[in-house]
Amino acid sequence: MDPRVGERPRPTPPTDAERHWLDRCRAGDAAAFQPLVHPHLRGLLSLARRHCRDPHWAEDLVQETLVRAFRALPSFRGDSALRTWLFRILIRLAAEPQRWRRGATTEPLDVDVPDHFDAPMVHDAMARELRDRLDEAMERLTAKQRTALHLRAVEGMDYAGIADVLGCSQVAARMQVLEARRRVMGRLKEHLDP
Amino acid sequence: MTLLDPTQRAEPPECPRTDAVLAVHLDGDVQNGADTGFDFVCGESLQAHLLDCIACQLRLQRARRLDAVLATDSGRDLETKAFAGLEARWFAAIDEEASAPIAGAGARRAWIVAAAAAAVAATTAAFVWWHRRAAPETSEPRPATEAPAVAPCKEPEADEGPVAPPDPGEILIAADAAPRFAEQARRSATNRAHDLRFAPTACLRQRGLDDTIPAAERLATTRLLVQRVAAPSVAGDDAGLALVAVLAGAPDRTSADHEALREGIGSARNESRFVTALLRHLGRLDVRAPVPEVEDFGIVVAAARLGDTKVDAALLRVLRRRPALVEPLTAALRSGLRDSGAGVFLLDAWQSLADRGVLGDDPFAGQTWFAGQADAVFADVTNELRSSTSAPRRVHCLLALGFANDPALVPMLLDRIRNAPHAEAHAAAFALSRQPSHVLAALVQRAAHDDGAFLLRAALARAGLPGAEPWLAALPPGPNGLALLREGSFTEFPPLAQWFRGRPADPSD
Numbered sequence: 001m002d003p004r005v006g007e008r009p010r011p012t013p014p015t016d017a018e019r020h021w022l023d024r025c026r027a028g029d030a031a032a033f034q035p036l037v038h039p040h041l042r043g044l045l046s047l048a049r050r051h052c053r054d055p056h057w058a059e060d061l062v063q064e065t066l067v068r069a070f071r072a073l074p075s076f077r078g079d080s081a082l083r084t085w086l087f088r089i090l091i092r093l094a095a096e097p098q099r100w101r102r103g104a105t106t107e108p109l110d111v112d113v114p115d116h117f118d119a120p121m122v123h124d125a126m127a128r129e130l131r132d133r134l135d136e137a138m139e140r141l142t143a144k145q146r147t148a149l150h151l152r153a154v155e156g157m158d159y160a161g162i163a164d165v166l167g168c169s170q171v172a173a174r175m176q177v178l179e180a181r182r183r184v185m186g187r188l189k190e191h192l193d194p
Numbered sequence: 195m196t197l198l199d200p201t202q203r204a205e206p207p208e209c210p211r212t213d214a215v216l217a218v219h220l221d222g223d224v225q226n227g228a229d230t231g232f233d234f235v236c237g238e239s240l241q242a243h244l245l246d247c248i249a250c251q252l253r254l255q256r257a258r259r260l261d262a263v264l265a266t267d268s269g270r271d272l273e274t275k276a277f278a279g280l281e282a283r284w285f286a287a288i289d290e291e292a293s294a295p296i297a298g299a300g301a302r303r304a305w306i307v308a309a310a311a312a313a314v315a316a317t318t319a320a321f322v323w324w325h326r327r328a329a330p331e332t333s334e335p336r337p338a339t340e341a342p343a344v345a346p347c348k349e350p351e352a353d354e355g356p357v358a359p360p361d362p363g364e365i366l367i368a369a370d371a372a373p374r375f376a377e378q379a380r381r382s383a384t385n386r387a388h389d390l391r392f393a394p395t396a397c398l399r400q401r402g403l404d405d406t407i408p409a410a411e412r413l414a415t416t417r418l419l420v421q422r423v424a425a426p427s428v429a430g431d432d433a434g435l436a437l438v439a440v441l442a443g444a445p446d447r448t449s450a451d452h453e454a455l456r457e458g459i460g461s462a463r464n465e466s467r468f469v470t471a472l473l474r475h476l477g478r479l480d481v482r483a484p485v486p487e488v489e490d491f492g493i494v495v496a497a498a499r500l501g502d503t504k505v506d507a508a509l510l511r512v513l514r515r516r517p518a519l520v521e522p523l524t525a526a527l528r529s530g531l532r533d534s535g536a537g538v539f540l541l542d543a544w545q546s547l548a549d550r551g552v553l554g555d556d557p558f559a560g561q562t563w564f565a566g567q568a569d570a571v572f573a574d575v576t577n578e579l580r581s582s583t584s585a586p587r588r589v590h591c592l593l594a595l596g597f598a599n600d601p602a603l604v605p606m607l608l609d610r611i612r613n614a615p616h617a618e619a620h621a622a623a624f625a626l627s628r629q630p631s632h633v634l635a636a637l638v639q640r641a642a643h644d645d646g647a648f649l650l651r652a653a654l655a656r657a658g659l660p661g662a663e664p665w666l667a668a669l670p671p672g673p674n675g676l677a678l679l680r681e682g683s684f685t686e687f688p689p690l691a692q693w694f695r696g697r698p699a700d701p702s703d
Contacts, residue, residue: 030292046268056432060394153261154268185256192256
């Protein structure tokens with residue numbers, strides 16, 4: 001067996017700005033929590049949406065993640081980047097299926113049907129079709145594969161960071177991304193062709 | 195050249211190097227050697243391979259597009275305004291967490307103190323129990339110098355009887371128990387509300403409708419829903435609909451339930467976003483099929499209870515198109531949860547539908563609108579009767595007051611019977627005939643001694659008072675006419691009332 005397989009990644013420490021706000025938080029300044037986590041909110045919501053079918057549940061999941069992070073902040077040692085730590089909390093919460101994966105997507109019931117179609121309409125319809133297929137394909141992945149592919153493709157996170165979030169080695173993280181890509185592309189195929 | 199259907203395009207065979215190609219071109223770090231998991235890491239050879247391999251080219255193209263679509267579909271480009279609302283909500287939750295009385299180290303300290311106190315109490319109780327049990331019945335009497343373990347009981351005075359032993363079935367309650375329990379319940383409700391701040395909207399909705407929890411907690415839940423409606427989100431309708439469900443369906447059995455629900459409605463009325471959302475929902479109801487759905491009833495009930503001018507106007511538009519919703523609307527107002535304007539709104543709705551020939555002016559329509567309504571509704575109607583300059587409106591007011599069941603209205607109705615124009619006088623007589631018989635019985639003598647009070651006699655005859663029997667005997671129509679008088683509609687009442695005109699008040703004269 002390759003000795004590298006199973007190695008845990010080298011953690012990425014917090015940035016200077018994060019350290020500054022972290023120190024203030026630890027000193028009891030609750031107001032410092034907002035600037036501390038603010039840069040990561042969109043990323044958290046985006047990842048939450050990948051894990052919750054219902055956008056409301058995704059919003060609630062992010063809120064719960066932030067609350068848990070706030071409570072656990074005194075125990076955050078700073079071994080890894082704050083973003084990684086937040087993502088890790090979120091995916092652990094998302095793994096509680098009875099809490100966060102209930103509900104269906106809320107599509108509007110009233111759909112306006114135009115009486116003519118032009119090029120942008122067709123394009124929109126195709127894009128929507130692709131998004132629907134993509135959501136369906138992502139839904140069929142395991143939670144780790146979904147998280148890994150999302151972090152790589154959307155957040156642009158390196159494999160060390162992904163491994164840190166998933167709690168696995170970099171090689172395993174890379175394999176999760178590859179497998180996720182393979183499975184999603186296998187389901188979408190020609191929808192991804194130009 | 196023929197354009198091929200993409201679904202018919204032949205799929206190239208799998209290539210063992212595709213993963214490595216993807217890693218090199220998408221991740222760019224395959225040459226770093228360590229931590230890649232790939233055995234060969236020669237970028238040049240992969241580049242050369244990619245030029246020749248159709249499968250790798252196709253899959254690299256797809257992978258790039260997949261990443262692009264994933265990034266586009268991620269929701270990161272959420273509108274700034276909507277996202278600001280979400281941020282506000284999230285950080286409000288953090289502020290709550292920060293200001294919570296029991297949190298973090300404080301909670302741990304509280305636990306330690308509570309555990310220590312419990313341990314001391316348990317040890318003391320065990321020691322006392324053991325000490326009493328271990329002491330034999332025939333033990334030596336305690337020395338007089340030893341301090342008593344408990345406060346000595348008061349000896350009975352000479353003129354008092356012996357001190358009665360406490361009844362084992364009696365529950366002794368400390369004098370300050372009630373305020374302590376109340377304070378405990380208040381703190382408990384506050385703490386639970388704090389926990390609920392982070393609960394999903396669906397949980398809040400369920401809790402707001404739960405009749406097994408105290409009214410104060412339901413009110414706290416309703417206020418949380420109002421706060422969520424106030425914070426805009428990408429799917430803001432959810433909290434709005436949950437609030438609608440709670441305002442329409444929360445229990446209203448006890449006075450505490452009633453007050454809690456009324457306060458909740460007041461909070462919702464003051465939240466402009468909720469009013470806007472309700473208007474939107476009512477607008478959607480307007481264009482749907484005429485058969486109401488369960489959700490529609492909830493929206494109508496919540497809207498009727500809210501007491502907002504714009505919502506009332508929207509509700510009237512809905513009712514005009516869907517009269518089937520009149521019944522849930524009037525039922526919603528019977529609860530008396532609306533602060534003001536219910537009477538005027540019901541009159542407007544009645545008039546509006548009557549103008550279109552729906553649920554016309556017969557007394558059964560009046561019954562649909564006003565039977566069983568709260569006192570505040572009739573107070574509104576009385577004020578409207580006094581201030582309105584429209585005769586048809588005043589007729590409606592008088593007919594509505596027939597359902598008030600309030601003896602205090604009788605003098606006013608008598609005055610209208612005597613002094614108001616023709617239609618209003620008949621409406622007043624019709625309304626009077628609906629008043630309680632014990633109130634009307636006192637009027638028989640007055641009607642019998644006043645030949646001009648034929649409308650009063652018609653009203654008393656319609657009410658079926660025994661004292662009015664002699665007047666009925668002289669009437670020409672017979673049993674059918676009597677049935678028509680007793681059970682006919684308001685439109686049938688004036689010609690019947692005319693039969694009493696010109697006939698003697700006392701038939702024996």
